[in-house]
Amino acid sequence: MADTTHGKQHDYHIIDPSPWPFLGSLGALVMFFGAVGWMRSHSEQQFVVFGLDLATPWIFFIGLALVLYVMFAWWSDTVKEGQEGAHTKVVSLHLRYGMIMFIASEVMFFVAWFWAFFDASLYANEAIMTARVEATGGQWPPVGIESLDPLHLPLFNTITLLLSGTTVTWAHHALLHNDRKGLLAGLSLTVVLGLIFSYVQYYEYLHAPFAFAGSIYGSTFFMATGFHGFHVIVGTIFLLVCLVRAYLGQFTPKHHFGFEAAAWYWHFVDVVWLFLFFSIYIWGSWGAVIHAE
Structure with a gap:
C-alpha cells in the first residue's frame, strides 16, 4: 500500500524547482538593454535608464555570459535527469516534439531572410519604389555589383556540408x-x-x-548567409558536446536523444544551405558580373 501511495505511478517527469527559467529570462532582459546601449554608444548617443547612462557594450556581454551559463547549467541538469532514468518513452516523445517545434520556429526565421531577398530581387524595377530603383538600377544584381562565383567557394562549402550530413548519419547508425x-x-x-x-x-x-552596408544586395546576402553561418557554428558546438558525451559513454542505442536532436539540427542546417546555394548564389547571380578571385 505504501508503494502505491508514494511510488511513481506515471511516465511523466515532474522536474524539481529550478532557478534556470528565471535566470535565463533575466539574462535575456539584460542582453536586450545591453544591445540597445551598445548601439547607442556606437552612434555616440546616451541611453539613460533610471538616471544611469547604459550606453556601453559591457552590459550586453554581462547578459550574454549569464545566458550562456544558464544554458550550460540547465542542459547539464537535463543530461543528469536522463541518466537517472527520468526520460521515459513519454518524456522522450515530448522532447522530440519540442525539438520539432524549435526547428519549425527556426524555419520561420529563414523565411524572413528569403522573403527579403526575393522581394528585393524579383521587384528590383518596381516603379512605385523610387528609392529601390535608384538603389538597384532597376535590375538584379544591382548595377555595379560583382557577384561571387557560385562554382568556387560556395560549391566547395556545399559539398562539405553534404559530406557532413553523411558522416553524422553514419554516426547515428553506428550508435x-x-x-x-x-x-x-x-x-x-x-x-x-x-x-x-x-x-x-x-x-x-x-x-x-x-x-x-551600401546596397540592398549586400544586406540581404550577408543577413541570409550570415544567419545560416551562425547556425553552423551553433550546430558544430552541439555536435562537439555530443562527441564529448560519446567519449564518456553517455549514449546507448536506446537512450540518445541529445545526439538525435543534434543530428536533426544539423540536417536542418544542410537543407537550408541548399536553398541558399541555389537561390542566392546561383539564381541570384545569374547574368551578373562574376568577381575574379
Whole structure:
C-alpha cells in the first residue's frame, strides 16, 4: 500500500524547482538593454535608464555570459535527469516534439531572410519604389555589383556540408548498432567538416567584392548567409558536446536523444544551405558580373 501511495505511478517527469527559467529570462532582459546601449554608444548617443547612462557594450556581454551559463547549467541538469532514468518513452516523445517545434520556429526565421531577398530581387524595377530603383538600377544584381562565383567557394562549402550530413548519419547508425568506434569517427569527421565550412565562409566574407552596408544586395546576402553561418557554428558546438558525451559513454542505442536532436539540427542546417546555394548564389547571380578571385 505504501508503494502505491508514494511510488511513481506515471511516465511523466515532474522536474524539481529550478532557478534556470528565471535566470535565463533575466539574462535575456539584460542582453536586450545591453544591445540597445551598445548601439547607442556606437552612434555616440546616451541611453539613460533610471538616471544611469547604459550606453556601453559591457552590459550586453554581462547578459550574454549569464545566458550562456544558464544554458550550460540547465542542459547539464537535463543530461543528469536522463541518466537517472527520468526520460521515459513519454518524456522522450515530448522532447522530440519540442525539438520539432524549435526547428519549425527556426524555419520561420529563414523565411524572413528569403522573403527579403526575393522581394528585393524579383521587384528590383518596381516603379512605385523610387528609392529601390535608384538603389538597384532597376535590375538584379544591382548595377555595379560583382557577384561571387557560385562554382568556387560556395560549391566547395556545399559539398562539405553534404559530406557532413553523411558522416553524422553514419554516426547515428553506428550508435544504433552499438558501434562505439563508428560513432566517435563519424562525429569527429562531422565536427571537422563543420569547422572547415565556417572557415571557408569567413574567408569568403573577407574577400567579398561588396559590403553589408551600401546596397540592398549586400544586406540581404550577408543577413541570409550570415544567419545560416551562425547556425553552423551553433550546430558544430552541439555536435562537439555530443562527441564529448560519446567519449564518456553517455549514449546507448536506446537512450540518445541529445545526439538525435543534434543530428536533426544539423540536417536542418544542410537543407537550408541548399536553398541558399541555389537561390542566392546561383539564381541570384545569374547574368551578373562574376568577381575574379
